[in-house]
Amino acid sequence: MSAPRPANRLRAGDVMGSAVFVLRLAWRADRGSLLVVLGVQLATAVGVAGVLLLVRGLAGDAVTLGRGQAGAGGGTGRIIPVIAAMVALRSVGGILRAAATARQRVLAVRLDRHVTDLVLGAATRAELPHFEDAAFHDRLQRAVFASRGQPVVVITTLVAVAQAVLTGAAVSVAFLAMAWWLLPFAAVSALPTLRAAHAERNASYGLSHDLAENRRVRQYLERLMTGRDEAKEVRALGLGPLLRERWHGRYAEEVDGTVRTQRRHLRRKAVARLAGDAVVVAVIGAVWWLMDARLVDLPTALAALTGLWLLSTRVQMVGGLLGNVGDSILYLKDLRAFAGPSVAAAPAGGEGPAVFASLEARGLRFRYPGSAAPVLNGVDVAFRQGEIIALVGGNGSGKTTLAKILAGLYPPESGTLLLNGAPVDDPARLRETSAVVFQDFVRYRLPVLDNIAFGRPGQAADPDRAAGSARRAGADAFVERLPRGYGTVLSKEFRDGEDLSGGQWQRLALARAFYRDAPFVILDEPTAALDPQAEEELFGRMRELFAGRTVLLISHRFSSVRGADRIYVLDGGSVVEHGTHEQLMGRRGRYAAMFLTQAAAYLDAETAVT
Ligand SMILES: Nc1ncnc2c1ncn2[C@@H]1O[C@H](COP(=O)(O)OP(=O)(O)O)[C@@H](O)[C@H]1O
Ligand SMILES: [Mg+2]
Structure with missing residues (x-):
């Protein structure tokens, strides 16, 4: 493979730019659903932080109870309402999430329609010379076929990322109240995952970019093998096996590329995971030591470790999600380039025949x-x-x-x-x-x-x-x-x-x-x-x-x-x-020569018949 060209590398602003672009599209496609979906994510995040605080309270009570320091009824008196509150949070959370899922499906359909319409609009407005340009076809094909569903992938990812980030933020706030000193460790444990995600995004973006023409050729071969117009000639020539062989050859490139990049991803992810988890293990050890030294009490330690667990899970999630959007960002970049003004042209107007002198x-x-x-x-x-x-x-x-x-x-x-x-x-x-x-x-x-x-x-x-x-x-x-x-x-x-x-x-x-x-x-x-x-x-x-x-007639029939x-x-x-015909015949030039050749052929045919 050649050294990566600038065109197949993601730039720093691409991820943010695509996110903003998709949000704007979703806003235009169905703002009601977008708001519901995002609102539920926010509520869920707040709920998770609430649960964390409740866990701390509950653990505190359990410890007190266990040590038999409270009266028989005093401790359980607080545990029951806390558990009731947690169950209530769970039910409300479940219903809200179901509502969000339903609205997300609706948003997906509306977003798909809106985006495909944008692409079709831009494609039908594009001037003919664009259709002579292979790069244009790559962008068009990616925009028309491949980006179908991509904005939805990105918006779903964004929503999931938003949820994870909001939860992370809420958990961090809860942390601040209990064990602020754990936050830097949590942040450090996130770094390897985010770096691996960045590398994965770049690699899949590069692969999609390099394979664009390959996929187009494959689609063309598929059309030759399945199209009705092509069917008779393909059969008359017996072209089927040859076309399939070529198609296999083209596909092999994609399979090999995917295997290569996925192997690299796996290595990177495994290393990132081990590094991140090592930090978490170190933190657990430290907390243990702090508790042993009586610098931290048990409830705080328990809540802090639960928080760290929640936080690192969220970080892994965000990392995984962000790593997967490389292709989508590529399609969205094409989409943005496409829906931009460079390709746009005045729509063909024309209500009736114009004056022609x-x-x-x-x-x-x-x-x-x-x-x-x-x-x-x-x-x-x-x-x-x-x-x-x-x-x-x-x-x-x-x-x-x-x-x-x-x-x-x-x-x-x-x-x-x-x-x-x-x-x-x-x-x-x-x-x-x-x-x-x-x-x-x-x-x-x-x-x-x-x-x-x-x-x-x-x-x-x-x-x-x-x-x-x-x-x-x-x-x-x-x-x-x-x-x-x-x-x-x-x-x-x-x-x-x-x-x-x-x-x-x-x-x-x-x-x-x-x-x-x-x-x-x-x-x-x-x-x-x-x-x-x-x-x-x-x-x-x-x-x-x-x-x-006025007629311009192009013909070979003299x-x-x-x-x-x-x-x-x-x-x-x-x-x-x-x-005129007479003038040109009189010149005995090129026209006369062509005319006489054709006339002679007809005359020969006539004499042959008679
Ligand atoms: N879309 C195109 N891109 C590049 N070259 C083209 C394209 N269409 C035609 N040509 C070239 O332009 C020349 C003239 O083509 P054309 O105008 O179709 O000829 P004619 O109609 O007289 O047979 C040919 O040499 C052809 O190869
Ligand atoms: Mg022609």
């Missing part, structure tokens, strides 16, 4: 976060209202990347974007203006209506408008044949769910874009899964279907592209040619 990009340069080479290298493109513009180019030439920038999902590294002639200062403006059908659009495993109406999430889903959008996308016929029409859930994973063919899914994605009704439509290879007839029909009716809109008002040819991240 033109969009122009000048000298766009872009590189993906963490990549060395730029993907776009000085791109100039322009779109005016009502135009159909095509973008062609080989795989990896930057077409999808350009689409994402024009749709306001990535800010360009340099260059200018002009919307209606004015520089775009907020990418959210571009998102409001555009509707994108991505090459790898999402297949929502939800009802058909959702799949379409998600195009405009700001408004209530409108079934008529959805049906209209489906009609324009050519999706109406197959949707109406589904058993529950627009209410059919599109996944076999859910009861009464149905599934669609690739082309049908693509039509739904198109319907979603129609439903969005944005003035600037980006279609990234929107017909890759459609049959030739459907594609022909879509492109043939494009001007009618998108009347008044038969579809040739009707565009203007064609941009992208190569290696730059526009190498642009113009």
Whole structure:
């Protein structure tokens, strides 16, 4: 293992900071329960101190009785009320603790909801570039999955620690009244345990930190082995055993790391325990000696030793609890970083289509976060209202990347974007203006209506408008044949769910874009899964279907592209040619070469058939 990096070490303020953070969360989630739970801990602590004082009184009476110094009734007369008081304290304490446990459960559920909601809020607000960053995924994954329940662990720990500390304090106060000179010894006996807890916390924090990516890879492998989308290919290839083997390999790292750190913990704890107990034994010996020398009376000695016992038990408890929160603190740190302002962005607004007269990009340069080479290298493109513009180019030439920038999902590294002639200062403006059908659009495993109406999430889903959008996308016929029409859930994973063919899914994605009704439509290879007839029909009716809109069409089918008002040819991240089909053919450049290659392939196929 490499030397510990600063990032996987806890800092001094982390523990306190996390405690305060969790208390604030709990306060916001359910302050009533928090107050009840903490109040009961306080009451319990006071009760324990009371019992200690009663023990001293009782022991005093017993000693007096034993020596036969009191009258027959005098001593027992005090013992009975004292015992009655102790029993009463016990009953009340038991009921209060039951109430606290009940409220703690409620607090746990509310806290879980509150915290998960914070994470989901931050995750859905995060801008797309964050999703290119492995560190972000580590934090997100830990925040979403692992921290589920962690705040509850911490609050439970805090409550237990509070109880132990309060009891310790109350016992110390009782001590002060009886044998103040024992306090420093009690404090010394606590030190080894607290030091061991500190070391354990650091070690488990470091381990969790180092394993974060490992766990993410494992989760991905698990998805490959259990996911429905992956099931057919994994079986066709017979990938199962290989995937499991990899998963085992990844898991071995976690098991080994856990065994190593737990062995170290055990050694440290055993040493701490022996050291702490040695102090306690020394103190017991000292008290014995003091009693022998008649410097302390028996009742005080008994009460003092009971107090020391209580105190050292509490210290061990606090030590154990604090040692276990290393992972939780890590998750909470991520949570705090997550819910912080750095990731937050303006929520996508957009109540309706914005005005769109033109969009122009000048000298766009872009590189993906963490990549060395730029993907776009000085791109100039322009779109005016009502135009159909095509973008062609080989795989990896930057077409999808350009689409994402024009749709306001990535800010360009340099260059200018002009919307209606004015520089775009907020990418959210571009998102409001555009509707994108991505090459790898999402297949929502939800009802058909959702799949379409998600195009405009700001408004209530409108079934008529959805049906209209489906009609324009050519999706109406197959949707109406589904058993529950627009209410059919599109996944076999859910009861009464149905599934669609690739082309049908693509039509739904198109319907979603129609439903969005944005003035600037980006279609990234929107017909890759459609049959030739459907594609022909879509492109043939494009001007009618998108009347008044501006369309950016990315396609490899030159038969579809040739009707565009203007064609941009992208190569290696730059526009190498642009113009109408006729102009580009006349240039006999890159476009003409690509067009002729494809046309020749079709002609060959035709001659082969005839
Ligand atoms: N998220 C990403 N992170 C890093 N590089 C990427 C990412 N997406 C695409 N690329 C790279 O950017 C280049 C252009 O990709 P893309 O715009 O998808 O091309 P096209 O759509 O023209 O096929 C490719 O070399 C690809 O490897
Ligand atoms: Mg692409």
